[in-house]
Amino acid sequence: MKFLDEAKVYIKSGDGGGGSVSFRREKFIEFGGPDGGDGGRGGDVWVETVNGLNTLIDFRYQQHFKATIGTHGMGRNRTGANGSDVTLKVPVGTQIFEEDRETLICDLTVEGQRYCLAHGGNGGFGNAHFKTSTNQAPDWANPGLPGEEKTLWLRLKLIADAGLVGLPNAGKSTFLASVTRARPKIANYPFTTLHPNLGVATIDEREFILADIPGLIEGAHEGVGIGDRFLGHVERTRVLLHLVSAQEEKVGKAYKTVKHELEAYGNELTDKPEIVALSQIDVLDEAELKKKTKELAKACGKTPFQISAVTGRGMTEVLRALRDVIVEENAEEKPAKVPKLRHRDMVVTEEDEGEDDDQP
Numbered sequence: 001m002k003f004l005d006e007a008k009v010y011i012k013s014g015d016g017g018g019g020s021v022s023f024r025r026e027k028f029i030e031f032g033g034p035d036g037g038d039g040g041r042g043g044d045v046w047v048e049t050v051n052g053l054n055t056l057i058d059f060r061y062q063q064h065f066k067a068t069i070g071t072h073g074m075g076r077n078r079t080g081a082n083g084s085d086v087t088l089k090v091p092v093g094t095q096i097f098e099e100d101r102e103t104l105i106c107d108l109t110v111e112g113q114r115y116c117l118a119h120g121g122n123g124g125f126g127n128a129h130f131k132t133s134t135n136q137a138p139d140w141a142n143p144g145l146p147g148e149e150k151t152l153w154l155r156l157k158l159i160a161d162a163g164l165v166g167l168p169n170a171g172k173s174t175f176l177a178s179v180t181r182a183r184p185k186i187a188n189y190p191f192t193t194l195h196p197n198l199g200v201a202t203i204d205e206r207e208f209i210l211a212d213i214p215g216l217i218e219g220a221h222e223g224v225g226i227g228d229r230f231l232g233h234v235e236r237t238r239v240l241l242h243l244v245s246a247q248e249e250k251v252g253k254a255y256k257t258v259k260h261e262l263e264a265y266g267n268e269l270t271d272k273p274e275i276v277a278l279s280q281i282d283v284l285d286e287a288e289l290k291k292k293t294k295e296l297a298k299a300c301g302k303t304p305f306q307i308s309a310v311t312g313r314g315m316t317e318v319l320r321a322l323r324d325v326i327v328e329e330n331a332e333e334k335p336a337k338v339p340k341l342r343h344r345d346m347v348v349t350e351e352d353e354g355e356d357d358d359q360p
Helices: 172-179 251-265 288-298 313-332
Strands: 007-013 045-050 064-066 086-091 094-098 103-106 114-118 147-157 160-167 197-205 206-212 239-246 276-277 339-345 347-349
Touching: 007 086, 007 114, 007 172, 045 103, 064 086, 086 147, 103 114, 103 251, 114 147, 147 206, 160 172, 172 197, 172 239, 172 313, 197 313, 206 313, 239 251, 239 313, 251 288, 276 313
Parallel strands: 007 064, 045 086, 160 206, 160 239, 239 276
Antiparallel strands: 007 147, 045 114, 094 103, 094 147, 197 206, 339 347
16 A cells, blocks of 8 residues: 555535425415425535544545535425535544645544534525515525535644654664564665654553654755655654664764754654664674764763664663653643534534533
């Protein structure tokens, strides 16, 4: 399955059905009066987060979504049927933007969350609706209101507990493959990883999700290399694991390069808890390892972990450090409630249930 984290779609809700102009005509009934029914309401366009999706690739093959129109009213006071709704199924973490790609409509972060993107048009009133004591035979009816149509942008930001950042060939994909069942491409050349990868790590019977993004190089915020377009996938993480390869000649400079790109990107990435690790230490002798660890500690202001995905050295310790930060961050944040639909214009959470139980 190909990874796609941005898609453009066109949506249109259904038009409302027109009201009917009709009069009751039966034998022995001289003045039957108007009996034109109302038109049906047009269908809505909804978006819903579902389990089992982690890409927007489905919207590469279908970009147009149209709800059906409402049926016109008919004689004998028959109301037209409402149009059928259409629902866009998206992965958790999807954001919906207006056509300008800046105005945020909704941010869907909980499985089962729904949001109405376009309301269907109301059906028109039939001529029976306009009957009064002074006008007992109206010969007009309302047309149905048109539905809404717009172009939207869908942008996916993966939901993960921890994110892996670093220069290309820092060992991020190797780390992900060694602690999870994910199988990213691993090779000895830059930018082996071309799109984010997810994996579930387990330590001391506790699981958390790791996200691996393509490597950053100097000038990534200006579009150099793959750029920083994939940094959005670590915006929602609780902690960042910054890997610095022991094969770098100047590990302190390598750390500061990535740190500068994170600061240039913004969106509070530098405010997240950060764990620094010197990776691929199996290629160094003890003297060189000690020297580079000291250099990296001076650059980041903390003692880095020493890890090797090949030999397994230090892997358990760094996973436990990630777990501790994630548990602490989750404990401070109130658990989210799955929004439940009350009616088409208001979405409430489970906490609000029961407040209106006494009302009719």
